[in-house]
Amino acid sequence: MSPGNGTAAAERVLMKTSPLWSRERRGPAAFGVALVLFTVAVLWPAFEVAGRLDDTATALRLVSEQRRQADVVAGALASVRDRLESFGYVDEPLAEIRASVRELDGLVRALTANPATADAFASSPVRAIRRSQALRADVEELSTAWGAFRHAVVPIAAFSGVPYADSESAGVRLNDGGRLLALETRKAIAAVRKQGPPLIALLGRVATALEAESTRLSGYLRLLMLTALGGALALGVGLAYVAFARRRATQLLAAAERQTGDILKTVREGLFLLDARGRIGTVHSASMQRLFKRDLVAGLQFEELLQPLVPEKTLHTALRFVEVLWSERTKENLVKSINPLQEVEVSFETENGQESRWLEFDFHRVRHDGKLVNLLVAVQDVTQRVRLAGEIALLRERAQSQVDTLLGVLSVNPRQLRSFLSDSDAGLKMVNARLREPARDDAAFRQKVDAIFRQIHSIKGEAAALGLSSVQGRTHDFEGQLKELREAPALSGGDFLPLTLKLDDLFTHLASIGELVARLAQLQPAAVAATDSRAMPAGAAPAASVSSPPGPGQEDDLTGTLRQLLERIASARGKSARLVATGLGDIPDVYRRAVKDIAVQALRNSLVHGLEEPAARAGSGKPGVGTVKIDFRDEGDSGFRLVVEDDGAGLNLSRIREAAVERGILTADAAARIDSKQLLPLLFRAGFSTEQVADGDSGRGVGMNLVAELVRQLRGRVSLSSGEGRYTRLSIVLPAAAAPAALAG
Amino acid sequence: MLTESEIRTFIDGTVRYFAVSAGQAVEVGAPYLVTDGAPAAYDYLGVITVSGRRKGAVCFTAPRSMLMVLLMRMHETDTGDANIRDLVGEVANTISGNARRDFGREFQISAPSVVEPEGGKFWPPVEARPFVIPLNWRSHSAKLIVCLE
Numbered sequence: 024m025s026p027g028n029g030t031a032a033a034e035r036v037l038m039k040t041s042p043l044w045s046r047e048r049r050g051p052a053a054f055g056v057a058l059v060l061f062t063v064a065v066l067w068p069a070f071e072v073a074g075r076l077d078d079t080a081t082a083l084r085l086v087s088e089q090r091r092q093a094d095v096v097a098g099a100l101a102s103v104r105d106r107l108e109s110f111g112y113v114d115e116p117l118a119e120i121r122a123s124v125r126e127l128d129g130l131v132r133a134l135t136a137n138p139a140t141a142d143a144f145a146s147s148p149v150r151a152i153r154r155s156q157a158l159r160a161d162v163e164e165l166s167t168a169w170g171a172f173r174h175a176v177v178p179i180a181a182f183s184g185v186p187y188a189d190s191e192s193a194g195v196r197l198n199d200g201g202r203l204l205a206l207e208t209r210k211a212i213a214a215v216r217k218q219g220p221p222l223i224a225l226l227g228r229v230a231t232a233l234e235a236e237s238t239r240l241s242g243y244l245r246l247l248m249l250t251a252l253g254g255a256l257a258l259g260v261g262l263a264y265v266a267f268a269r270r271r272a273t274q275l276l277a278a279a280e281r282q283t284g285d286i287l288k289t290v291r292e293g294l295f296l297l298d299a300r301g302r303i304g305t306v307h308s309a310s311m312q313r314l315f316k317r318d319l320v321a322g323l324q325f326e327e328l329l330q331p332l333v334p335e336k337t338l339h340t341a342l343r344f345v346e347v348l349w350s351e352r353t354k355e356n357l358v359k360s361i362n363p364l365q366e367v368e369v370s371f372e373t374e375n376g377q378e379s380r381w382l383e384f385d386f387h388r389v390r391h392d393g394k395l396v397n398l399l400v401a402v403q404d405v406t407q408r409v410r411l412a413g414e415i416a417l418l419r420e421r422a423q424s425q426v427d428t429l430l431g432v433l434s435v436n437p438r439q440l441r442s443f444l445s446d447s448d449a450g451l452k453m454v455n456a457r458l459r460e461p462a463r464d465d466a467a468f469r470q471k472v473d474a475i476f477r478q479i480h481s482i483k484g485e486a487a488a489l490g491l492s493s494v495q496g497r498t499h500d501f502e503g504q505l506k507e508l509r510e511a512p513a514l515s516g517g518d519f520l521p522l523t524l525k526l527d528d529l530f531t532h533l534a535s536i537g538e539l540v541a542r543l544a545q546l547q548p549a550a551v552a553a554t555d556s557r558a559m560p561a562g563a564a565p566a567a568s569v570s571s572p573p574g575p576g577q578e579d580d581l582t583g584t585l586r587q588l589l590e591r592i593a594s595a596r597g598k599s600a601r602l603v604a605t606g607l608g609d610i611p612d613v614y615r616r617a618v619k620d621i622a623v624q625a626l627r628n629s630l631v632h633g634l635e636e637p638a639a640r641a642g643s644g645k646p647g648v649g650t651v652k653i654d655f656r657d658e659g660d661s662g663f664r665l666v667v668e669d670d671g672a673g674l675n676l677s678r679i680r681e682a683a684v685e686r687g688i689l690t691a692d693a694a695a696r697i698d699s700k701q702l703l704p705l706l707f708r709a710g711f712s713t714e715q716v717a718d719g720d721s722g723r724g725v726g727m728n729l730v731a732e733l734v735r736q737l738r739g740r741v742s743l744s745s746g747e748g749r750y751t752r753l754s755i756v757l758p759a760a761a762a763p764a765a766l767a768g
Numbered sequence: 769m770l771t772e773s774e775i776r777t778f779i780d781g782t783v784r785y786f787a788v789s790a791g792q793a794v795e796v797g798a799p800y801l802v803t804d805g806a807p808a809a810y811d812y813l814g815v816i817t818v819s820g821r822r823k824g825a826v827c828f829t830a831p832r833s834m835l836m837v838l839l840m841r842m843h844e845t846d847t848g849d850a851n852i853r854d855l856v857g858e859v860a861n862t863i864s865g866n867a868r869r870d871f872g873r874e875f876q877i878s879a880p881s882v883v884e885p886e887g888g889k890f891w892p893p894v895e896a897r898p899f900v901i902p903l904n905w906r907s908h909s910a911k912l913i914v915c916l917e
Contacts, residue, residue, distance in 0.1 A: 519798035
C-alpha cells in the first residue's frame, strides 16, 4: 500500500466514525426533548383538568347536600307553629332550623368567597365557580335569594328559652316570647313559601351547571388521557428506536473500530497523530514498533522519537517544520516541498552494530469543524527505493559518461587512441610520483605544482587534439585546482588532497576508456590480434583496432592528431587554417612523446594567439586561410630541429609587457625599457599568460613552460622569433643522442 | 568516488591525536595513490574497517622507532610491544571516533584492530585504489592509508 493510500484509508475510517457518534448522541437528546414536550403538552393539562374536575365535584357535592335544607327549614317552621299551638316541645324543630341555616350559610360562604382575595389555596368550590362566568352569576343570585330566605328565618333560629307560661290560675299558655315566636313563625312560613322555591331552583341550577362542567371536564380529561396514552406509545416506540439505533451504532462503531484496528495492525506505514504539544496519540499503527524499533511510542514526544535517530540539525529543522504546519496561515501543500523528513536517513544501534534506513514522513492536517486539531503522520520505510534511486542515478551517470566516451573514442584513430592511453597513463603515474616526492617546505610544494601542471597540460593537449572531451574536461578542472594552489599564499601537503582525488578520478576514467575500447575490440576480433597490449595503461585492454603503420603517401599518427587539433580549435575560434607538416613520421622513438607535446602546445599557441580571423587577414592582404608549418628534420651531428611557424600576426610585445606588469614580474618602467630578446623568455615562465581568462585551449600559462621544461630535460635549445604582422616561429634543437635518463622527469 | 571531506575526516582524526596526546603537531604530506599492488606499511598497523555507504578500511601505520618516541613523549616508560600496540590502537580509535562524529550514521565503523603487516604491506579488503597520506612527526614518517570504495 502506498503511503497516500494508507493515509486516505485512515482518514476514511475516522470520517466514518464521526456521524455514528453524532447519531448516538442525538437519539437520547431527542427522546429527552420529546419527554419534556409530552409532559408540558399532555400531562400538565391533564393535571390541571383533574384539579378542576375535583373542584367541580366538591362544589357539586356541597350544593347537592344543601339542596334539601330549604325544605328542611320549611318543615321545621311548620312543626314549630304546630307545637306552639299545642304547647308542644319546640326545641327540636328550632335546632333543625339553626342547623339548616348554618349549613346554607356555609354553602353560600363557600360559593361566594371574594375572588380578589382568593388565591391558589382558595377552596375547591370557589375555584370551580370562579372559572365559569355563568356559575358566578347564578351564585350571586343564589346569595341574594339566600339573604332574603335567611332574613325571614333568622328570628326563629335566634329564639331561646321556653315559649310557655304555666300557672295554676291560667294553666299553660304562650308567654310573651312564645307569642312573638308564633308570630314570627307565621311570618317566616309565609316568607319561606315565597322565597323557598327560587332558592331551591337556584341551588338546582347551580348543581346542574356544576354537573355539566363536571361532565365536560371528564370528557376533556379522557381525551387528554387518550392523548397521553398515544404519546406514551409514541415515546415508547421512539425509545425503542433510539435503543435500536444506539445498538446499531454501537455495532457499527465496534465494526469500524475493528476495521481501524485491522488497518492499523496490517498497514506497513507508521500512522500516528500528533497533537498541538507535539505528543504522539495513543492509537498508532503496529508497524511503528518495527519502523522505530521501540515498544512504547504512544504518548511520546515527537522530539523524543526522532532524537536518537537523526542528526541534531535535522531534528531541529523537523521540529520547526512541524511548528509551521500548525500555523493556519501556512499552506499545507506548499510547505510539503520543504519537509526535512521527506527522505531522512535514520540509524539504529543493533546487536550487529549500526543499521541505517531511510524513512519518509508525510504530514497531513486533521481538522474538526474546520479547526486544526491534530497532524496525521504517515511514515514509510523507503530504504530500498532510495538505494535503488542512488544506484540508478549512478548507473545513468556512468552510462552517459560511457556514451560520451564511446562517441569520442569512435571518432579517434585506434592507433592514436592507444598511444594516447599509454602516454596518459604514464603521465598520470608521473603526476603521482611527483605527489609522492617528499616535500616539507613551500618552495618544494610549488615545484611539485609546476611539474604536475606540465604533465596534466600535456595530457589535456593531446586529449584536446583527439577530441576526447571527457578527458579534456577533467584535465581542465585539474588545472583549475592547480592554479588555485599556485595562487595560494602558502602551501602544505594537505592542500594537495583535491589533486589526488582528481588524479584518482582520471585514472579511473582512463581505465574505463580502456575497458570500453576492449569491448569494442571484442566486436572486431581480427583487430585484437594486432593490438600491442604493452602500450596500454595498467588495467586497460587493447584498443579497438589498430591501423598498419603509415605507408608511402599516408599521413603519420602525429600529423593526424595535429590536424584534428587544428581543425577543432580553428572551428571553435572562427578561424581558417591549414597544417603543413613534414618529417613527423621520422621522429626517433626517444623524442616521439616530447616532440608530440611540443608540437601540440606550439600549434595551440599558433591557433589561439598567432593566426588572425579571416576578415583581419583579408584586411592585411593575407590569404583568408592561415598556415601553420611544422617541420622536424634530422640535421646529422647538429642533432634534430623542430620548427613550428605560423603566418599570423606575430607576438604582441606590448601585451606581453602588460601581462608582465600585471603579474608583478616587471615594473612598468622595466617593461617599457627591455627589448624583445629580454621580453620573450618570459613566455616560458610557469603561469605566464597574456590571456585574462582561461579556457580549454589556453590561458593558464603552462604550454610554453611545458615546452621549455621538455627542451631542458632533453638538453636541447629553444628559441622564439616573431615578425609583427607576419609570423611567429618556435625553433627547437635537440641533441643527436638523447640521454634516456633525462627523459624520465 | 571518495570525497575530500571524507578523507579529511580521517586526516583530522590523526592530526588531533598527535596534537592532544603527543602535544606536538604532525605534518601532513601531499597525498598520493598506490596504483600498483598494495601500499607498503611500517612495523605496526592500526586498522579500522568501514561499512555502510562506503566499504573498505582505513589504517594508520608507523615505524616502531617513532612509536617509541611518541610513548616517551607521553611519559610512558614501558616501550614494550604491548604498549606500542596499545598506542597504535589508540590512534586508530581516535580516527574512528572522529569519523563517527563527522559521518554520523552514514558509515559503520568497526573497533580498531592492531595487526602485523603481511609482507611489509597493508592488504586492503577492497579493490579500490588506496590513498596514502604521509605523516611527518619530528624526524619520523608514518602513513595514513585510506582505501574505501
